[in-house]
Amino acid sequence: MKRFKVFLAAVFFILNTYSITIAGDFSLTVVHVNDTHSHLEGDWLKLKIQSQTVSIPVGGFARLKTCLKAMRAKDPLLLFLHAGDNVQGTLYFTLFDGRLEYELLNSVNLDAMVFGNHEFDRGVKYLPGWIKRSRFPWLASNIDFSAEPAIAPLVKTYVIKEINGEKVGIIGLTTEKTPFMTLNVGQTVFLDPVETAQKYVSFLTSQGVNKIIALSHLGYYKDCELAARVPGIDIIVGGHSHSLLGDPAKLSPLGLVPQGPYPTEIQGPDGKKVLIVQAWQWAHVVGNLKVLFSPEGEIKDYQGRIVIPAGNALKENGRPVLSASYRYRELMNAILATGVVQPIKEDREILNRLSPYRQKIEKYKLKVVGKTYTPLERGPNEGLGHLVADAIREKIPGAQIALYNSGGVRRDLLAGKITAKDVAEVLPFGNTLVVMDLTGKEIKEALEEGINFLFRQRGKNPALLPYVSGIKVEIDISAPFGERVKSIYVEEKNGRYVSLDPDTSYRVVVNSFMAAGGDGFTHLRNSSGFRQDTGFSDLEAFMEYIKKRRLLQAPREKRILIIGMTLPHDDLPSALKRAA
Template sequence: NSAPCTSEAAASGKCFGGVARLRTKVKEIRSKYPNTVLLDAGDQFQGTLWFYKFGGLPAATFMNIIRYDAMAIGNHEFDTKVAGLVPFLKNVTFPVVSSNMNLSKTQALQGLIKPSTVLEIGGQKVGVVGYTTLETAFISSPETVILTDEISAIQAEVDKLKSQGIDKIIALGHSGYATDLEIARRITDVDIVVGGHTNTFLYNGTAPSNEKPEGVYPTVVDSQDKSHKVLVIQDYAYGKYLGELHVTFDDQGKVTSWSGNPVLLDNSVPQDSETLEVIQSYLPELELLKNTTVGRTNVDLMADRLQCRSKECNLGNLLADAYMAANIFMPRDDSWNEVSMAVVNAGSFRASIKTGPITIESAIFIHPFRNTLDIITVKGQTIKDMFELVASKWTTEIGELYGGFLQVSGLHILYDMTRPKGSRVVQIKVTCTKCSVPKLELLNLNKEYKLLCSSYIYKGGDGFQMFPASILKKQIIGKIDTDVFIDYVKSHSPITTGLQGRIRHVQDLDDLDLTPCEQRPAREQEVNKTRVTQWVNKSHPVGQQDFPQPTQMVIELKKTKPKIQASRE
């Protein structure tokens, strides 16, 4: 998982990764294989105390120290908009690439991001073509940057490189494993695909930690014309592994052999002392934030991806309740408050927290994106459309889980996912506002309602394209979601939020029996206990973001034998 390393975890050898370990391993491999390429597939931004305090500049500093050769742009690079990305790009000492970005309307990025780059390795030229997920437009804030189809953009750039006599080409990008495989199959003359975004773990043999491989390393794909093999790699997430791939090319630039595996960066890898000194220079400011306790929780607050992106989860309930609590105003004659419901997209909270103290650091890990919270007025039909969109994207496939799945406060939703898309919302109940005692009422499709949500959602993020056109009125509150969460923890500690039946599925109604346990047959109690245990014990990825993993790649040329090592984080 992506939580910070505690002193207890460090003492027991349960901490992984970190730039100091990464630099040690990269230096070790470079000493064995001088012709090394170090690549990063994007998502250096977001989700840490470092980013909260300093933005992307520490990432630039450490990537320069480690001496990356090239980097792709991930969706999280735009989480602080174009203005937040520019300082990072101006400070890195290596090329940043994305072939499917149209920057014609984004002057600030022109010249800072290139479609591709050519690396000189052991007297040989290696082309690196970048690409970025089209989802960026919906799940981040690229503003005027236009994302185009990856396949056509990559092919056009590959053709340019081929015309320059470059016959060894790597596609480096951030669009997910399925797209990586499609690129390998469909792009003519690509030899290796280094990907990110879905945090896919590939491995040969017995995995060294608790990740379960989704395939072999590398995944080997036949090119479209069957003329050569294309190697596809991803290396999980959070800096836990350094991917290492050795590849041999013949004189025509065709892959002839390969080997490798992700290397676990555990406590057996020493931390580079020079890098630790640089880290130390940042710590005084970080410690002030890190050690500030804002409250405590008496319950585990779960951000399990499968649960929170397909069902109700208690962390989602807590965040939505925090939004509501921050927007309780003076009552009017006919209403107890002007807004009675809030939604929070599951992709906006990134890490679980165990029972115990909640610090500013852990709060930022949980809810890092710092969107504003505002009130919009919409018709009941728009609210239904919003939840129908959620239902249309519902899945329990780990790699396809929808970050826009909405957790709620002041709403009860009943889904039937066996129905056709567009008719899966069985019932919506909303909390009344024009009432002296708040209670749930059936949604009226023709009535106007006020909804509290993040600016990210009402600007169309996560595919909510019914916004902003369907917004009748917008009331800018401007409170920052992360700050609202921290304030709520301060005022409501200890936290005891649980599951409350806010989101239900018709198929799970048996699980919602409210009969007291002591009145049920002993056998039924045991079944229910087993059912809950099985759910809790399922292992699914939990983390603050889809940090890609470094990939170390060794490329051997048949005659000259220079070795090229590539890494992607």
């Protein structure tokens, strides 16, 4: 009897405590994406499963809509936010100028979006039309549009959402570096994001709002700085840096390396918790953060998870895996066991809406964009790969050096007409261009590391050497790791080549695969200096490069000079010194 009374007392205490919690606390669910970059259809995502390269279709707005529908069924009052850069990166934007991207955001019932720097990639003339087409607010807390009267009345500096009787304030912050990253910002003025955040947090607090979200297109590390400097922010929903956040124990079996935890908890200057989230890129991840607030607006508890919305098809080492096979079940079970990848059916309405545009894109691919009188083949000095490197370097103003992995260039170009389809087959992976500042020492170490990785994997084949622009490299294939790159010369503005200074910082552009450490370039992934995913695709850059010239010709100079083995047509190392 005594035990029964103790049990009843314990039950009463738990129920009483629970009722008080429910009565006074407020639960908020935030679902978010960022940097979708016109990836309206799904993409093949490469994973590393059991040491094998396994690809699975992920992302796309058709899966995003289905995923959101399931999440809203569990929480109809969730907030769905986009942290900027909805456009730029695929032929959907190149050909249709953004008309589809914002309509699709309407179809998934977006609650708010912040400007990304790529929203300015068509200048300011397209912005009024995009904003008017949108059924959600565009936030621009730190962008002064007062000198752009066609835009100024259409944007908001903040919004207040009322959810279950509670006010939630949302501000929008965009990188102040936007004028240096995009085509033309017109007469807009970008203000300091920290000072702006302090201003609007103080204002919202004065209006009785004690739950504040910063919708940010500043980048992950800048978000961490913001959280540490501005009191009163509860959640930062970020973008711009294309950061994958999550649990390494769940992501490493997929061959994915997170940049930080999801969510990342930072202590604000007032000692209170600030939660930072980001959802990688291209709708490959949908972030879901549930936060429990006290009546005073402080974070009491939270749960966060990321979802990779995926299809059911699989490829292993580039070859389809039959769904009825044992290997398919083995691979799919390993993928689903992580709890991160979820099979999501594509919404038929979205697919139907995209269908006529897809047909136009396929027709466009048959369009002739240039020609070449001689075949352009792949190889350490055969031309095509180095032309790709030239193209991505030309795309980024101020870039001094470009590096491109040899495996990213997938076919040669035959003599004759070059179609858009040909170019798409040369660069099929949808990589974006990443700008970073590296010292001469870091560039040499990255080359040593990448070359060593490829040689260990596939033998000492000079065809594996990366393509370069703005530099010439002398490589001794027979030398041990760390001693293969004998010399590097960098091109000056006058066209002369001088020795690369190990202590000087250089502006380098690479593709996103290399920037993430692909093909063994972990020095690029781990570099601590400036880095920025521009959102521009390598395909777009190469297409523009060809169209500008019409006639494509291989570079005349030898950029990779190889010693340690005899190769036909290779210049002697002294030729490089004479060119310098």
